[in-house]
Amino acid sequence: MPTCLIVDDSSVVRKVARRILEDLDYTVDEAEDGQEAMDKCRLAMPDAILLDWNMPIMSGLEFLKLLRSYIGGETPRIIYCTVENDIGAIAQALKSGADDYMMKPFDRQVLERKFDVGTLKAA
Template identity: 50%
Template sequence: MNHCLIVDDSRVIRKVSRQIVESLSFRVSEAENGEVGLLACQAEMPDLILLDWNMPVMDGYTFLTRLRATPEGQHPVVVFCTTENDVQYITRALNAGANEYIMKPFDKGILAAKLEGLGLLTAPTAG
């Protein structure tokens, strides 16, 4: 079973994201900021990371650049899930190594479509 790490400072967003990702047959762990997320990756590198941009302690962009600089940090698929919709944010995230970028709020159908395109889901999933 694939493992997904949700890195978001909002408990509500983590809960909703967990429900969606678990319904797509992922095992899920959570982190409330980038620093905790990096520690989680050191303990067990996930296959997928859903990443918020704006968080206290360590933001999503810093998390991503530090993750990608580690030896195993190229492995996870990273999907930024954020309210930041300016093209500069999207470009910066993709240049730093994000695989995909989706806007909050998102639903199961949107996430499933992105994950199918990234090769993490093998069949369309109704949402």
């Protein structure tokens, strides 16, 4: 069963995403910010990460850069989730190591498409 870490400071987003991903047979864990997510990744690297852009303590972009430089941090499929529609910000996330992105608010169909188990690098 693939694993996914949901990293978002919104408990509502985490709850909605968790429900959908568990329906897709993911084992799900959650983090409220990039620092907590990094701590969890050091303990057990997930197969996939749903990553928010704006968070306290450590932003999504800071987490992304740090994770990708960490041994084993190149393996998770990272979907950047943002309300930002600035193409420059999206390009920056992709350049920094995100595999894909999606806009908030998202629905079940979009999340299912992004987290299709067949697209995982390390499933």
